Amino acid sequence: MINKENFNKSCEIVGEEVKISNYLLKNKHIYDDNVQDNKLIRCPFDDHNDGTPSFSFDDRKGVFNCFGCGRGGDVVNLHYHMKKIEDDRYSRIKAVKDLAKMYKVTLPDMFERRFQRGRVNKFRKIDRDKDIGKEYYMEKIRTMETTIRKLPYKTKTKLYREIDNMLLEIKEPIEVFQTIKEVIANEGRNKLLHTSDEKETTENISSE
Numbered sequence: 001m002i003n004k005e006n007f008n009k010s011c012e013i014v015g016e017e018v019k020i021s022n023y024l025l026k027n028k029h030i031y032d033d034n035v036q037d038n039k040l041i042r043c044p045f046d047d048h049n050d051g052t053p054s055f056s057f058d059d060r061k062g063v064f065n066c067f068g069c070g071r072g073g074d075v076v077n078l079h080y081h082m083k084k085i086e087d088d089r090y091s092r093i094k095a096v097k098d099l100a101k102m103y104k105v106t107l108p109d110m111f112e113r114r115f116q117r118g119r120v121n122k123f124r125k126i127d128r129d130k131d132i133g134k135e136y137y138m139e140k141i142r143t144m145e146t147t148i149r150k151l152p153y154k155t156k157t158k159l160y161r162e163i164d165n166m167l168l169e170i171k172e173p174i175e176v177f178q179t180i181k182e183v184i185a186n187e188g189r190n191k192l193l194h195t196s197d198e199k200e201t202t203e204n205i206s207s208e
């Protein structure tokens with residue numbers, strides 16, 4: 001389980017430690033550490049061919065914005081757009097951990113231990129059973145990942161967002177699991193309708 005409080009704290013720490021100018025400098029998107037806040041520079045994302053500079057950042061506020069491609073946010077967003085992990089599950093979580101590693105920043109533990117050691121009492125057992133239920137669905141979701149990856153981009157990103165919400169404990173694993181199952185089933189049904197009309201009729205004839 002993701003510990004939401006520690007995750008938010010981690011984003012804050014990374015934001016403090018990793019200045020946007022420093023990130024751009026390190027990744028060779030700017031060559032001069034005198035680039036001033038709010039001055040327009042060419043957009044660093046390689047899918048945005050930025051003829052006239054349309055990217056700006058503010059180190060003090062820790063934000064960037066490109067009015068050309070519409071991307072914006074904090075240094076965590078900057079990193080995940082840069083590394084193209086925005087459609088991956090974990091996006092922000094992964095980006096925070098990445099940045100912490102790159103900049104040698106120590107973060108609080110974002111993952112909670114599944115079971116607490118020590119005296120087991122009735123209430124703890126109830127909690128643990130609940131955790132096992134959660135784990136069960138999270139594991140199921142993990143096994144669906146290959147299938148999710150093959151889905152159309154829009155569908156896929158929607159599901160990744162659901163998974164993010166689950167990891168941030170905004171949504172229950174069982175709920176997310178059911179959504180994923182439905183979406184996959186729907187996709188499968190659509191595919192069948194489009195590809196196997198012909199096959200189905202020949203099969204029907206031969207079996208009669």
Ligand SMILES: [Zn+2]
Binds near residue numbers: 043055066069070
């Ligand atoms: Zn841009």
